[in-house]
Each structure stands twice: as C-alpha cells, then as structure tokens.
Amino acid sequence: MKPIIGMLALAPTIVLCASVASAQEIKIWTLVQEGMPEFMEGTISTFEAANPGVTVVNESFPNEAYKTQIQVALTGSAPPDVFFNWAGEDAARLVRDGLAADISAYGASGYAKTVGEGWLSSFAFDGANYGVPTDAVSKYFYYDPAFFSDNDLSVPETFDEFLATCQAIRTIDSSIVPWPLGNSERWKLNHVITMLNQRVLGLDALAADYALTAPDDELFTNPGYVEAWQKVVDMQDAGCFQDAPNATSPEASRSMFAAQVSPMIYCGTWCGNIFQAEGYEDFEMFRFPALTDGAGDPGGQFLVPQGYMVSSKSEHPELAAAFISHIVSDEGARDFAEQIGGIVSNPALIDEVDGTRWFKFFVSDIATATESVNVIDVLLDASVANAYLDAGVEILNGTMTPEDAMTTIREAALAAKSG
C-alpha cells in the first residue's frame, strides 16, 4: 500500500516536471518602434496558439542602445534566440564571428515560401541564409505642398533645381530654414552622402571601395568622392541647412518640419507617422534629386533591408526560424505593414493593408526604384564608417575641405584593410 501512496504523492511533481520539460521558450529582441508592441503582441499570440507549449518572450530596446546591447548579449551565455538586425556589415560581422545561426535548412518549409530570393540575399553569406528580412526602410524628401504652392515653388527633380529651391526659399524669407538637418548624432548627413556617392559615382564604382577589396593605390581615390562632399558644401552655400546642424538633434529637426517652420526635410519612411503624431499630415514626398552629370542611376533609391537573425547559441533554432517564418507569412507581413508601416518583404496581401496615404505612396514608389542604395554606415567597416561620420561633422562646421575629408577616410580605409 505504501508504495502506491508514495507514487500518488509524487504524481503532481512528475506531471509538473514533464510539462516543464516539454515547454519551450524563445526570447526575441526587437527595436522600440511605433506599432511594434501591438504587432508583437498579436503575432506572438497567434504563434503560441499554433504551437502549444511554446512561449515567446519579447524584449524591446531603443535604436542606439540596441546596437551595443545586442553585441554584448550575443557573446554572453543567455542571448536572445531571435534578434533584430540590419542587413550589411552589422549582420556580416556576426556571421564571421560565429554568433549567427545558419537557418537555410528551415527555409524551404517556412520563410523561403513567402520571401523572394532578392530580399533573402540581403542576409545571405556564402550561399547560406543567416536571417530573414521583414522589411526595408527608405528615405524621401517630405515637403509642405501649401508652402510650395503659395510661393510658386515646384518640386525639384535635379540637384541644381534643388539648390535653386533652397535659394528661392531663403529669398522669400531668409529666416526660414529650407531643410533642417539634425546631425547631432552624425548619421543624418551620412544618409545624404550615401545618396550623393551613389548619384555621383554609381554603385558599381563604389562596390570595391566599400568592400575594401580595391587595390591600396586605388582605394577611395576616385575624385567622385570629393565631388560628392562638394555637393554637401554646395547645399550649405545655397542656404539649405540651418547654421548649427551639428548641434541640432534629429528630433528637433523633425519637429521643425512638423510645426511647418521649415518646408522640407529628408527623412525616413518611418517619419510620416511621427509627423502625424505631432499634428501635421498634409505633407507630400519626393525622391532624392537626380544629378544631370552623375554616373549613378537616377532611379536608385535609399533602401536598407532589416530583419531577424537567430543566435548560434539558441537551443531551439528550428523554433526560432519558425517564429521568423511566422512574421513573414502572408498574414504576418500584412499585419506588419498595417501596424508598423514597414515596406514589407512579402507583399502578397499588401492590397488588404489599410495603410496611411504615405505608406501607400512608399510601397508604390519603391516598386519603381531601379536600384537600391544601402546606407554606408551599414555597408562599411566600422572604422571607415566612423571616419565618414566625423568628416561629415567637420565639413558642416567648415573645419575640413572635401579633399581633406577623403584623405582621412582613405587613411582609415587603408588601416582597416591592413588589419
């Protein structure tokens, strides 16, 4: 009798242990982003319902803090199973250091059915998939159409027309800043020089320098780089920016546009929702102007793919990949587009999305882009990107010429290349 009583007493414990053993938990790290909490709540709920016994824990981090924290976490003992990342050098470094898992084996039954090869290539290294892009961010000039029509200004299509627009706005009222540039964190101008490099030199000419595979005596020596920086000086001389762009935060510059103090701003596809939240939504958008004498494709458009990767230390890589596949499923991508406003990698149900006016514009306009231009601080080696960021600050301050800027960038590139 006693053994039976003993077994009965142990039963709840055995059941509890069994349920703990079968329960699986995956942790996901995302960026703090407008609409992300709602999207994650919904997608986790449907994933957990489809996978009984699985728990997904979501943790969110602000943009700048995330860049550091994810690197520290991945080298630690309890990294997130699934984590957000930008395509490019950020992802490549994690692959080189063995911190990202090869999830190619889970593609055929999951994400590869809904996301095209072109998109997947942004997280592919040596023929293997290390991540899945969920969406891409782009940048446009937002402008105030009422200001433009009141002052008989037309949307500039070429760079020269753009300079003329800045000058015309200053002529109307010299105190109006045509384009508030919030470069206190340095990356705002980096997005501009990204596009100018593409417009002046073309992506083919940039590729070897960006990858540091050009011969030493040719690395970053193309005079087009200096010319691209000179365009920044030209914009400054035309009065496009305010006096102190390096002391202006990105938030302050966005507020200047949202308050209609300034009639233009070059801002990401995420900015439309920010302007709307600040009470202004009658804006329109145009692309970065073309260069009449540039070698780059004038149809090239700023586009940074971003998505999710799986930690190589994950105990549940299959489950982690399944969760990513769930995000980029038809329904997942639709919800992502609707709640976050991202340009999604799976557009199957895009017509069902009840998006904003600007979201619909971005989706249709990006579809016509003939070339995608990734940002240089994602593409370049960190030290070269840092040299570019510093050079931008100095050029705006007038403490460095375009030629000097390229000398320091070339030195950084040579140092990075040699090891």
Add this chain to the structure above:
Amino acid sequence: MKPTPILKPRQSVGVQIVQNQSVLVLPALLICTVFIFIPAFLTIFGSFYAFGLTSQNWEPVGFGNYVRAWNDDVFWIALRNNIIIVLGSIVLQVGIGTVLAAVLDRGISFGQTFFRVIIFMPMVISAVAVALIWLIILDPNIGILNAIVKSVGLSPPKLGWLGDPSISIWMVLVVAAWQYTGFMMVLILAGLQAIPNHLYEAAALDGARGFRAFWSITLPSLRNVLVVAILITTIGGFKVFDLIFVLTNGGPANATQVLGTYIYLQAFTLTNMGYANAVAVVLLAIAVFLGWLQLKVSRRS
C-alpha cells in the same frame, strides 16, 4: 599512568578579535574580487591582445595597443579634455562652492536653508537628466540660452553651443559645474562650520574682517577639506562619462571626447576591444594613483 594532556595555549582576546575582523572583511573582499579585481585583471590582460567585441579570436600584440594609444591623436585629445575638465571643475566647482559656502555661512542671515537646498538640488538629479535638460537649453533652434543672448543684442555662436568645437568643451564644464557645485558647497560648508568662532572674534579685534578674515582664517582652516574636495573633483573629472555621452557623445569631431567616451567608442562602436582595454588601463592607472593620493591626504587630515 595516564599521559598528561597537552593543553592548547589559550588565545588572547586580542587575537580572537583580529580573527573575527578578518572574517567580517571577507564578504566585502569577495565582492571586490568579483566586481573589481577580476574585471581589472581581465582588462589588463585583454589590453595585450587585439580582439573585437564579438570575435572569438584573441591575437597577442604585446604592448601594441599602448603604442597605438601613444600615436593616437584622439587619445591625447581625450586625455587633454579630461585635464581641462579637472582643472576647470576645480576652479568652477571648488572655487564657486567655497565662495557660496562662505556666503551662506557668514554672508547672509536669512534663507540659508532655502539657498542651500536650491544650490544642492542639481546634485540629486541624474547626470543623464541634467544633460537632457541642458540639451534643450542649449539647442540652437529652440533653446532659451540663444533667446537670452539675442535679447541683449549679442549673437550666439553660429555653430551652436555644443556644435562649435572651440566652445563645446567649455559648455560641458558649465553644465558639470551647475550640477556639482552644490555638492562642493555643502562639503565646504561643513568644514566652515567646524571653524571655532573665537578665531574670527580674535581676528576682528585685530581689525581683520571680511575678505581679510576669509583669506587668513577661513582658507587655512579649510585646507584639508579643500584638498579632499579637489581630489574628489579630480577623480570625478577623469571618470566623467554619462554627462558627455548624452550631451555631445564626444563630438563635434572628437572636440569633447574624454577617455571614458573614447573607451566606449572604441569598444562598442568600432569594436576594438583590445585597444579599448589599453585605454581603460591608462584611465585605471590614473584613477588608482588619485585614489591613493586621496587616501593619503584623508589619513593625514
């Protein structure tokens, strides 16, 4: 015949107390070992290697990272900025703190507690919040400082208070002084209140009042307190990180870079962990020396 048992000599009470004290120190020693000594050792060890934040390969480079620091212009800019902050903070924080303490101690007869609280208040705000407040004040587009400067007919700096490399480090000093002067004032005020009143009375009989009494009685009596205040300011000046990280992140173009922010830049942005360790060791050496100096001065006082 039974052998006579060998009796252990009784330990004196003093020895027992010493042994107990050693045991009492163990937890603190353990915490220090885990959180200070081991990380410090690993930092020194890592400074002799080249490795990235996420890389698994550590390549030995000997003193290569220290040689690199020696030849690195930004390292020297950062060290110079630390020294500027130290010297500037001594002048502003200890200097103004001393004057404010003297005024509150003997200069005014009303509202002493009120002024003490007002002046000390920035000290209890976190450095990050202080930096965010000042970012708004110093903003070139909407900041109140620009408005004030313009209202009196002057021109604010064209590149912005924090955007102009020639003035940004001085603005950092002003913000640091705004936050920490109150602390110095309270420290020095405590020292002032310990000065016997009869010294001032005797000096007054000899005709020494006001500034003369401050110079001849107050300052010499405060010597030890001032030395400690200067050492605290010096150590704080070398350790500064959060205020600058939020205000300027070392910019524009490294103009406000200090060793703390430079270590962060190298470690987490450029992922040069080995080099960041070497710079950290230099900072550690400076901090250890200053800490030793502080202890020595404190004991003497």
